[in-house]
Amino acid sequence: MTRILDVSGLHTYYGRIQALKGVDVVVDKGEIVTLIGANGAGKSTLLMTICGKPRATAGKIIYDGQDITHMETFQIVRQGIAQSPEGRRIFSRMTVLENLQMGATTGNPADFDGDLERVYTLFPRLKQRQTQRSGTMSGGEQQMLAIGRALMSRPRLLLLDEPSLGLAPLVVKQIFEVIKEINEQQGVTVFLVEQNAYHALKLAHRGYVMKTGSITMSGTGKELLASSEVRSAYLEGGH
Amino acid sequence: MAGFKTAALPREGLSGAFLSALATAVVVLVLTIPTVGLKTDESGGSLIVTRHFDTVAWLVGLAFVGRLVMSLFMARRAVKPGEQKKAGPSAMDRFAAAVARNGTKIGAVGLVIAVLLPFVTSNYLIDFGTNVLIYVMLGWGLNIVVGLAGLLDLGYVAFYAVGAYTVALLATNVGLGFWACLPLAGLFAAAFGVVLGFPVLRLRGDYLAIVTLGFGEIIRLVLLNWQNVTNGPNGIGGIPRPTLFGLPFAAHSATGPTFAEFFGLEFSPSQRFIFLYFVILALALLTNFFTIRMRRLPVGRAWEALREDEIACRAIGINATNIKLSAFAIGAMFAGFAGSFFATRLGFISPESFTFTESATILAIVVLGGMGSQLGVVLAAIMLVSLNEAGRWFSFLGDIALYRPLIYGGAMVVIMLVRPRGLLAHRQPSILLHGSDGPKESLVPNDGLAASTGELP
Numbered sequence: 001m002t003r004i005l006d007v008s009g010l011h012t013y014y015g016r017i018q019a020l021k022g023v024d025v026v027v028d029k030g031e032i033v034t035l036i037g038a039n040g041a042g043k044s045t046l047l048m049t050i051c052g053k054p055r056a057t058a059g060k061i062i063y064d065g066q067d068i069t070h071m072e073t074f075q076i077v078r079q080g081i082a083q084s085p086e087g088r089r090i091f092s093r094m095t096v097l098e099n100l101q102m103g104a105t106t107g108n109p110a111d112f113d114g115d116l117e118r119v120y121t122l123f124p125r126l127k128q129r130q131t132q133r134s135g136t137m138s139g140g141e142q143q144m145l146a147i148g149r150a151l152m153s154r155p156r157l158l159l160l161d162e163p164s165l166g167l168a169p170l171v172v173k174q175i176f177e178v179i180k181e182i183n184e185q186q187g188v189t190v191f192l193v194e195q196n197a198y199h200a201l202k203l204a205h206r207g208y209v210m211k212t213g214s215i216t217m218s219g220t221g222k223e224l225l226a227s228s229e230v231r232s233a234y235l236e237g238g239h
Numbered sequence: 240m241a242g243f244k245t246a247a248l249p250r251e252g253l254s255g256a257f258l259s260a261l262a263t264a265v266v267v268l269v270l271t272i273p274t275v276g277l278k279t280d281e282s283g284g285s286l287i288v289t290r291h292f293d294t295v296a297w298l299v300g301l302a303f304v305g306r307l308v309m310s311l312f313m314a315r316r317a318v319k320p321g322e323q324k325k326a327g328p329s330a331m332d333r334f335a336a337a338v339a340r341n342g343t344k345i346g347a348v349g350l351v352i353a354v355l356l357p358f359v360t361s362n363y364l365i366d367f368g369t370n371v372l373i374y375v376m377l378g379w380g381l382n383i384v385v386g387l388a389g390l391l392d393l394g395y396v397a398f399y400a401v402g403a404y405t406v407a408l409l410a411t412n413v414g415l416g417f418w419a420c421l422p423l424a425g426l427f428a429a430a431f432g433v434v435l436g437f438p439v440l441r442l443r444g445d446y447l448a449i450v451t452l453g454f455g456e457i458i459r460l461v462l463l464n465w466q467n468v469t470n471g472p473n474g475i476g477g478i479p480r481p482t483l484f485g486l487p488f489a490a491h492s493a494t495g496p497t498f499a500e501f502f503g504l505e506f507s508p509s510q511r512f513i514f515l516y517f518v519i520l521a522l523a524l525l526t527n528f529f530t531i532r533m534r535r536l537p538v539g540r541a542w543e544a545l546r547e548d549e550i551a552c553r554a555i556g557i558n559a560t561n562i563k564l565s566a567f568a569i570g571a572m573f574a575g576f577a578g579s580f581f582a583t584r585l586g587f588i589s590p591e592s593f594t595f596t597e598s599a600t601i602l603a604i605v606v607l608g609g610m611g612s613q614l615g616v617v618l619a620a621i622m623l624v625s626l627n628e629a630g631r632w633f634s635f636l637g638d639i640a641l642y643r644p645l646i647y648g649g650a651m652v653v654i655m656l657v658r659p660r661g662l663l664a665h666r667q668p669s670i671l672l673h674g675s676d677g678p679k680e681s682l683v684p685n686d687g688l689a690a691s692t693g694e695l696p
Contacts, residue, residue, distance in 0.1 A: 051554065077556035089551035091544050102544050105537060106556035153556060 003062075004029045004157055004189050005050070010059035012042075012049045019045040021213040022059070027157070027191050032183050034192040034200040034221070036234060037210035043193045044086050046210070047159050051083055052076050063157070078106050082155035086162055088146040092135025096126055099134050099145055103152030111154065118186070119148040122178050140171035147175075151182065157189045158182065164196040172196065176203050197234035201225045209234075256310035260303050267302040271295045274645055335609070335663050342614055349617065353520055357513040365512045369519055369584070371624045373577055376523040378604040378616035380573030383530055385602065386611035387539065388566035389546025391448040394435070394455025395601050398428040398571035400462060400593035402578025407475040407588050408468070417481035417583045421576060428575025429568040431458075436567035440560055443549070455598055462590040474589025478582050480511065481518060488514055519580050526573045527613055533569075542566050543611075607654055609661025618662050626650055 005027040012020040019042045027033045037043050049056050052073040061069045068076050077083070082103075091099050100119060104112050120127040123144040129137060134145055143163055150158060160179065164172040176199050182188050194200035201207050201221045209217040209230060217224065224230050276295040279286045338345060353372075357365045377399065384392045402424040409415045409423060439450050462469045469475065480488060486498040488511035498514075499506035533539035541562045544552050552559050582588050604623055608615025626647050654662065 053550075053553070072558075073553040074556050074558045077554065083554045085551060085554050089548050089554070091547035091551065093547055094540075094543060098540065098543075102540060102552075102557075103555050105541065149555065 002029050003027070004064055005191065006060075006062040007046070007050065008060050008062075010046070010049060010061065011057045012045055012054055013057055014045075014054065019054075019213055020049065020056075023210075023213070023215055025208055025215065027189060029156075029189055030183070030187060031206060032179070032190040032192060032204045034194055034204035034207045035210055036194055036197040036200055036207060036224075036230075038234075039195070040212075041210040042213040043210055044161055045213075047083065047086075047161050047191075047193055050076075050159065051081070077153065080154070080156040081159060082150035082153050082157070083159040084143075084146040084150045084161060084163060086165070088142050090134050090142055090145050090149065092133070094134060095131055096134050096137070096145055097130040099149050100126070100130075100152050103149035106153050112152075115152050115154065119151055122151075122181060123148055140167050140175070143167060143171075143175060144178075147178070147182075151186075151188070155188060157191065160190060160192045162193060162195060164194060164199065172199060176200075179203060197230065198225070201230075253311075256307055259310055260307040263306040264299050264303040268295065268299045271298050275642070278641075331658060335658075338614060338663055339612070345614060349614075350524075357516050362509050362512050365509070365516050367624070367628060369512070369516050371620050372516070372519040372523050373581060374601065374604055374620040374624055375617050376519065376526050376577045376580075377574060377601045378608065378620050379523065379526040379530060379613065380570050380577065381601050381605050382611060382613070382616055383533070383542070383573070384566050384570035385605050387530075387534070387546065388542040388563065390563065390566060391444060392451045392567075392570070393448045393595075393598055393602065394451035394453070394458070395570070395574055396593045396595070396598040397435075397455040397458035398431055398574035399578040399581070399597070400458055400590070401428045401431050401571075402575030403582040403588045403593070404462060404469065404475070404578075405575070406579040406582040407478050410478050410583075411475060416479060417579070420583075421579050424579035425572040425575040428578065429572040432567040432569075432571025433564050435571075436564040440563055452595070452598075455595060459590050459593050462593070469590075472589060472591070474587055474591075476587040478586045478588070480586065481515070481583050483514060515580075515584050519577075519584075522576050522580060526576075529569075529573075530613065538562065538565060603651065607651065607661055609658075609664035612661065612663040615661055615663035622650070622654075623647075 003026060005025070007023060007025040010020050010023040011018065023042075023046055025033075025035070025046070035043050035046065045054070048054060050061055050068075052068070052071055056069055059069070060067060063076075063079060063081060066079065068079060071079075091102060094102070100116060101112075104115060107115065125141055126144055126148055129141060134142065137145070143165075147158075147160065147163065150160075163175050163179070167175065179190060179192065180203055183190050192200055192204065201224050204221040207219065207221050207224045208215050209224065217227065217229065219227070225235075272295060275298060276290060276292050278289045278291060280289060281287075353368070356368055360368075377395070381392065381395050384390050384395070405424040405427045406417065406420040409420045410417070415423075435451065435454050439447055442450060463472055465471070482488070483498055486496065486501050487494075488498050490499075490506045491497065492500075497506065498504075498510060504510070530539075534543070541552065541557050542565075544557065545559060545562055545566075549559055552562070581592070600623060604616055604619040607622070608617070608619035627643065629643070629646060658664070
């Protein structure tokens with residue numbers, strides 16, 4: 001398998017506070033890789049640094065053989081990386097269809113109808129709600145829209161930041177099934193940041209565990225699920 | 240009068256109504272003593288103060304009775320226990336939504352009225368219409384920056400000034416006519432828009448507002464103090480009037496036939512008024528048409544997305560820098576057009592016409608109309624220009640013109656109480672599906688996913 005994302009020795013600061021302390025993460029084409037960890041471990045910071053904001057102070061981010069460490073955010077996205085950001089950040093006063101249109105900004109207009117159909121097949125709910133103002137939808141639907149919007153740019157690498165945040169267990173299950181579908185049927189590589197360790201590790205091919213800005217463990221999803229450290233720190237009492 | 244619910248009775252019954260009426264009367268008393276009760280007049284080089292406490296007493300009494308009647312009226316309409324309060328949008332909201340839905344039809348009717356107006360009315364009304372249209376155009380231009388892109392600009396009048404001075408300087412120094420100056424004025428103003436845009440790219444909201452406010456003042460102060468070029472506070476006069484394909488609107492012309500001679504008409508000054516009216520009507524319609532088209536194009540949608548969430552914009556690959564600059568530049572360009580019209584219409588400009596009050600008025604038109612609403616801007620422009628003229632209309636009531644700022648401010652407070660999001664705040668989506676007549680807001684209950692059938696395992 002070929003490498004699509006190679007993050008090495010990444011350091012990121014917020015002012016004088018160091019959020020990432022030399023992070024190494026690799027993602028291969030076609031994989032689902034998850035990053036789990038507690039609040040404030042630096043998971044979201046890693047995703048945001050990959051997208052160029054905040055900037056890495058040291059280290060390298062190689063995407064598809066190209067150094068993107070110092071690129072502008074919008075240029076990084078145009079290389080084929082799409083992000084469903086933390087807190088969804090949909091355009092709440094615009095309709096569902098308009099949001100999806102915005103997601104297709106970087107794409108070829110000729111692909112639009114086909115891509116829209118693909119997103120609607122994944123999330124039939126969005127089709128039902130396409131003329132609705134997106135801010136009036138439920139949290140689950142908004143999360144679907146955030147993922148759908150990211151998919152509209154035909155990404156090769158999809159970055160998902162806590163898609164399960166604040167959602168009902170049934171909805172979480174459905175979202176994770178769709179992520180699997182996106183990966184298996186559409187061949188999109190997924191890098192998933194999650195607090196919901198059980199679901200994330202069950203879904204992912206490989207996983208990383210992050211603690212206060214450093215990667216402390218890595219392995220296949222199954223290995224991590226079975227590991228006693230992961231169980232005691234992130235799973236016990238949960239599921 | 241939905242908005243007045245916030246000022247509902249502090250207590251039940253008659254005593255409560257009496258107390259709140261008393262409170263209102265006190266507030267009116269405090270406010271009117273300096274604004275109405277004391278008037279300064281100049282007399283032989285010194286100021287003397289005249290007192291009008293009788294008027295104050297009348298106003299206080301009026302406020303007291305008015306508030307009392309309103310309280311009693313509302314108490315009668317208030318929901319009695321056990322009775323179900325009717326849910327759903329208020330009458331005003333439904334009206335605004337209906338207006339927005341039928342925007343095209345209302346716009347068409349308004350356009351017909353606007354086109355016919357100069358042929359059926361007096362010079363004064365044409366002049367009034369021209370004034371309204373200048374503000375409509377400025378409102379539509381600022382709507383791009385504030386309403387669509389969400390960038391709060393308090394210095395918009397600077398671009399208006401740049402447009403006006405471009406025409407004045409080019410016409411008086413280089414000898415260019417109005418029509419040659421017009422595109423240059425737009426271009427210059429747009430360039431200034433970019434100049435302002437660059438340093439404020441990182442700013443939003445209040446911070447942006449302060450910087451733009453400063454920018455507006457800088458432009459005005461430069462115009463005031465750069466005596467050699469702008470002639471300082473004395474302004475620039477002798478700006479040529481626009482011609483119709485070279486035909487001037489004058490009684491006689493040394494260079495060729497005038498408009499009246501060419502068409503074999505009797506010369507009348509109102510021909511020029513009507514012509515100017517149609518020039519600004521055309522410019523304003525251009526602004527409107529442009530904005531409507533832009534909203535359907537990727538860059539226009541990106542403006543709206545930028546207003547919603549800048550970080551999300553970057554995350555979907557939008558170059559936020561370019562989008563912001565384009566909003567500033569295009570908004571400024573239309574202000575430049577309006578400014579060039581302003582200069583040629585009056586034939587004389589000075590920095591006095593481009594104070595912060597103008598920026599505030601234009602912004603008020605956008606906000607009162609309902610951010611992003613094109614029809615709302617028209618409505619608000621008509622209202623504010625009317626308020627400005629109200630002193631003249633009601634001159635039989637005495638020197639009411641003196642109270643113009645008071646009436647103006649009071650009217651704004653009332654509008655914001657009744658319609659806090661603007662007169663016609665109702666966003667129409669930029670794309671509609673066939674057979675759909677608008678967004679189905681809250682028609683579908685927010686039942687979440689769990690209620691859906693067949694989709695869950």
